[in-house]
Amino acid sequence: MSIRPPAGMLDAAAAQARASTVRSQIAGCGSYLPERMVTNHDLAKLVDTSDEWIVERTGIRVRHVAAEGEFTSHLAVKASERALAAAGTKADAVDLIVLATTTPDETFPATATRVQERLGMTRGVAFDVQAVCSGFIFALAVADNFLRLGQAETALVIGAETFSRILDWQDRSTCVLFGDGAGAVVLKAGRGNGLPTDRGVLSTRLHSDGRQHDLLYASGGVSSTKTAGVVRMDGPKVFKHAVEKLSAVVEEGLTGAGLTSADIDWVVPHQANRRIIDGVGKKLGLPGERVVVTVDHHANTSAASVPLALTEAVGDGRIKPNDVVVMEAMGGGFTWGAAVVRM
Numbered sequence: 001m002s003i004r005p006p007a008g009m010l011d012a013a014a015a016q017a018r019a020s021t022v023r024s025q026i027a028g029c030g031s032y033l034p035e036r037m038v039t040n041h042d043l044a045k046l047v048d049t050s051d052e053w054i055v056e057r058t059g060i061r062v063r064h065v066a067a068e069g070e071f072t073s074h075l076a077v078k079a080s081e082r083a084l085a086a087a088g089t090k091a092d093a094v095d096l097i098v099l100a101t102t103t104p105d106e107t108f109p110a111t112a113t114r115v116q117e118r119l120g121m122t123r124g125v126a127f128d129v130q131a132v133c134s135g136f137i138f139a140l141a142v143a144d145n146f147l148r149l150g151q152a153e154t155a156l157v158i159g160a161e162t163f164s165r166i167l168d169w170q171d172r173s174t175c176v177l178f179g180d181g182a183g184a185v186v187l188k189a190g191r192g193n194g195l196p197t198d199r200g201v202l203s204t205r206l207h208s209d210g211r212q213h214d215l216l217y218a219s220g221g222v223s224s225t226k227t228a229g230v231v232r233m234d235g236p237k238v239f240k241h242a243v244e245k246l247s248a249v250v251e252e253g254l255t256g257a258g259l260t261s262a263d264i265d266w267v268v269p270h271q272a273n274r275r276i277i278d279g280v281g282k283k284l285g286l287p288g289e290r291v292v293v294t295v296d297h298h299a300n301t302s303a304a305s306v307p308l309a310l311t312e313a314v315g316d317g318r319i320k321p322n323d324v325v326v327m328e329a330m331g332g333g334f335t336w337g338a339a340v341v342r343m
């Protein structure tokens, strides 16, 4: 007896056939940064640090910090509206929202459902994913799978954070590194004539390793302390893992897409630290002018950092249609991943 799949879902054979002919194409992207800017000089009034130390060790000069009453969902909605406008897509065409965040408005419901409601979307499905700074890559991979398997046609993939809310503003080793912001892309299921189209998400690769928990974590949580906790990190150890793991996952992503580093037009890395970005670029043998760097004016915005950087480079015309773009990120967990996309 054959079992009929639920309405709206494809059976296994049909899903497999679709997955081999459909690619998730980036139709538009957008971002939003809170108005308030905090410079390194401002931070030097709070903790024992200096502009010189922060610029030399991280490349960061300024970060944006959300105003009181401005939540992750507010940033996410603004970035989403801009992404939808860039894609020429109305919110009611969206049938999937995947929002990556570590700093949700509330413990529940998912921040994605707040965004769904404010965009005026009354159908489809909206949920959050949590992979800290790798969140956007994880969300992109999830949405890509939904689209290729026929479970959605148009997705909003969002990275949005108010990381300033989980910083210990007395800990100079962490509070200088992070900022708030949001970025979003509209993904559309693109079809070839029975063949994969050549544009869209070509491959995604995700990893996690729970053994590295103690190197980067929040000191609290709903179930353990009934508080959100604050960021705790062993910076130098995270640094070493980051360069190694990010270069390896980019290579994996390229292999999955049948490409090599010579095919890369742009790398859009997670913007944690200029020295990590340069280290990964060097390991991959990429010239610096092929790497998008925004960490100087955003700092590390966790899940928002990759879509913020992508939006900037698309907006100023550096990234063009048909360019091969590699996005990569790593975060607490550890989690890490890469996505290879032909724009």
Ligand code: COA
Binding pocket: 048, 049, 050, 053, 054, 057, 058, 133, 172, 173, 174, 176, 233, 234, 235, 236, 237, 238, 239, 272, 273, 276, 300, 330, 331, 332
């Ligand atoms: N200002 C001034 N001095 C600072 C400082 C600050 N904001 N933060 C730390 N220091 C001090 C330390 O206390 C230490 O002093 P000591 O030598 O007297 O003990 C000294 O600077 C060197 O600290 P260290 O941690 O070894 O510096 P570093 O060169 O490794 O740089 C980071 C620190 C955090 C910038 C760097 O390790 C890093 O970027 N790691 C990766 C972090 C990251 O990106 N995490 C997110 C991943 S998603």
